Amino acid sequence: MMKIEIDDxxxxxxxxxxxxxxxxxxxxxxxxxxxxxxxxxxxxxVKNEERNFYNDKNVKILKERYDRLHSKDKSEIVFKELIDE
Incomplete structure (x- = not known):
């Protein structure tokens, strides 16, 4: 038998x-x-998602940036957007 304390x-x-x-x-x-x-x-x-660079949020941003960089129309990349983030 084991007894453990757990938050309600x-x-x-x-x-x-x-x-x-x-x-x-x-x-x-x-x-x-x-x-x-x-x-x-x-x-x-066991990991801390917030400290993991490759979390879902960052992967999404990286994919969007990658897709834009490799698109035919590179003029979509806005300098201000890169500075703001």
Whole structure:
């Protein structure tokens, strides 16, 4: 048996999510622990999205800029736009 302290809102949100997935929170935690043991690591990548340069927001901006740079009409690139960001 294991006892852990969980913030009430986190528990409520987790219970709701796992119920939607057809699980209870206890089963989900057991799955996490067993996968951690099997992989000998946390079974998912842990990272701070805000510090990751290649987050969804930046990738979208980079793709738009790339597409404009490689379009036939390069006059679309506006110097002010580049300065503002």
């Amino acid at each position: 809102k986190v528990k409520k949100d987790a219970d709701k999510l796992f119920k939607e997935l057809g699980l209870d929170t206890n089963t989900a935690i057991n799955i996490f622990l067993k996968q951690s043991i099997n992989k000998r690591a946390i079974p998912f990548r």
